[in-house]
Amino acid sequence: MSTLIEPTALTNPVERVLRNDRIPTIWCPGCGIGTTVNSFAYALMASGADLKKTAIVSGIGCSGRVSGYVQLDSFHTTHGRAIPFATGLKLANPELTVVVYSGDGDLTSIGGNHLIHAARRNMDLLVVCVNNMIYAMTGGQAAATTPGAATSTTTPYGSFEPELNIPQLVDAAGACYVARWTAFHVKQLEKSMTEALKKKGFRFIEVLSPCPTLYGRRNGYADGLAQMKEYKELAKVKNGAPTYEVAITTGKPIIVGKFVDRDRPDYLTLMRSQLGAHYHEIAEAGVGCGDDSEGKEGCCSC
Amino acid sequence: MARGSVAVTTERCKGCGFCVEFCPTHVLALSSAFNRKGYHPPHMIEPDKCSGCNLCGMYCPDFAIFGFKTAETKPAAIPAATEAPAPSEAMEAKEV
Numbered sequence: 001m002s003t004l005i006e007p008t009a010l011t012n013p014v015e016r017v018l019r020n021d022r023i024p025t026i027w028c029p030g031c032g033i034g035t036t037v038n039s040f041a042y043a044l045m046a047s048g049a050d051l052k053k054t055a056i057v058s059g060i061g062c063s064g065r066v067s068g069y070v071q072l073d074s075f076h077t078t079h080g081r082a083i084p085f086a087t088g089l090k091l092a093n094p095e096l097t098v099v100v101y102s103g104d105g106d107l108t109s110i111g112g113n114h115l116i117h118a119a120r121r122n123m124d125l126l127v128v129c130v131n132n133m134i135y136a137m138t139g140g141q142a143a144a145t146t147p148g149a150a151t152s153t154t155t156p157y158g159s160f161e162p163e164l165n166i167p168q169l170v171d172a173a174g175a176c177y178v179a180r181w182t183a184f185h186v187k188q189l190e191k192s193m194t195e196a197l198k199k200k201g202f203r204f205i206e207v208l209s210p211c212p213t214l215y216g217r218r219n220g221y222a223d224g225l226a227q228m229k230e231y232k233e234l235a236k237v238k239n240g241a242p243t244y245e246v247a248i249t250t251g252k253p254i255i256v257g258k259f260v261d262r263d264r265p266d267y268l269t270l271m272r273s274q275l276g277a278h279y280h281e282i283a284e285a286g287v288g289c290g291d292d293s294e295g296k297e298g299c300c301s302c
Numbered sequence: 303m304a305r306g307s308v309a310v311t312t313e314r315c316k317g318c319g320f321c322v323e324f325c326p327t328h329v330l331a332l333s334s335a336f337n338r339k340g341y342h343p344p345h346m347i348e349p350d351k352c353s354g355c356n357l358c359g360m361y362c363p364d365f366a367i368f369g370f371k372t373a374e375t376k377p378a379a380i381p382a383a384t385e386a387p388a389p390s391e392a393m394e395a396k397e398v
């Protein structure tokens with residue numbers, strides 16, 4: 001006969017930054033997304049960020065649900081468009097700390113171009129990419145991140161496409177902070193998120209996360225725990241590893257760590273310095289033709 | 303004497319076993335009891351070995367468990383866990 005430990009008057013510290021009335025989450029048993037949220041919650045608290053001036057933006061997907069569970073100004077945008085939405089938010093209100101939290105499909109497949117150009121512009125955003133290697137929410141179709149040979153609903157004989165090495169992509173495009181962890185690395189992930197929250201410029205953290213329901217069960221993992229154990233077994237921490245060496249290959253070591261940490265002026269800093277005295281003139285007058293009279297839609301691209 | 307303990311919100315648990323597997327001192331096991339959704343939430347099988355490190359809390363994807371330190375002499379010190387890193391007063395705005 002076993003006894004259950006009943007909830008006490010104590011509350012879980014992460015509840016201070018969660019929307020507790022939304023829990024239980026929609027996530028499946030053994031899904032790793034919630035585990036990454038713990039690291040994020042502790043990072044938010046440790047970073048000293050002013051939570052009234054911190055916003056979280058997600059696209060669509062199981063991972064995209066994160067914004068709805070975190071007690072910040074939360075934006076659940078359209079599929080693939082979390083980064084352009086966040087860019088607009090940041091440019092319109094530069095004092096905000098803006099975090100994008102979304103899935104691999106959302107950020108690197110449909111949203112891939114936005115990812116490249118936000119990194120190139122060094123837009124002042126922290127992007128957390130939950131990589132479960134699949135389009136989970138829509139039923140487990142192969143994504144750009146599905147490892148070669150993995151089985152999915154759209155690749156029943158295995159995928160014929162090599163997977164995207166996301167850290168290499170964002171490094172090449174100019175991101176100033178690039179790290180990869182897994183849902184097993186809760187402490188390292190928290191530290192990385194804390195560090196990245198405090199840094200300026202385009203910061204990117206990839207987190208591998210189990211999706212037992214749509215990736216795991218088609219690829220030999222009994223449950224989420226089996227995938228977590230594999231992360232523990234296969235992960236090799238290599239801080240500073242050249243990103244061209246960190247592609248994920250089935251059954252091979254998973255290279256994790258902080259790969260890139262450099263400083264270069266972000267978009268807003270460059271804009272302000274190049275515009276000089278004109279910056280305030282333009283900010284006040286706004287850009288475009290200035291004709292915002294009623295019924296005057298689409299007169300130009302202003 | 304245990305240096306820590308855990309609190310479990312049994313109804314949130316989905317029985318994934320992460321907390322059981324990754325507790326460094328193997329304090330937990332999934333119980334044979336069911337919660338309302340039919341999952342087996344964890345319970346302490348080696349309570350004396352709990353350090354209150356909260357790794358179980360870090361791993362739990364459903365925010366259903368957390369560990370906290372207990373002061374040996376006064377159990378009243380338990381709420382200290384809830385005083386730890388204070389976020390800003392921003393949390394007062396509880397709208398959804």
Ligand SMILES: Cc1ncc(C[n+]2csc(CCOP(=O)(O)OP(=O)(O)O)c2C)c(N)n1
Binds near residue numbers: 102130136
């Ligand atoms: C414009 C558009 N195209 C397609 C979809 C369907 N859709 C919803 S979620 C999703 C994939 C999500 O995959 P990912 O971002 O990896 O998130 P996950 O569910 O795996 O966490 C797709 C294709 C959509 N909602 N909108």
Ligand code: SF4
Binds near residue numbers: 030031136213
């Ligand atoms: S389908 Fe996969 S990613 Fe989505 S909630 Fe379930 S386990 Fe998580």
Ligand code: SF4
Binds near residue numbers: 324325354368
């Ligand atoms: S607090 Fe630490 S030692 Fe105690 S049960 Fe949780 S993981 Fe184990």
Ligand code: SF4
Binds near residue numbers: 365367
């Ligand atoms: S990690 Fe959380 S959801 Fe999973 S078995 Fe433990 S308490 Fe339950």
Ligand SMILES: [Mg+2]
Binds near residue numbers: 061132133136
């Ligand atoms: Mg995905």
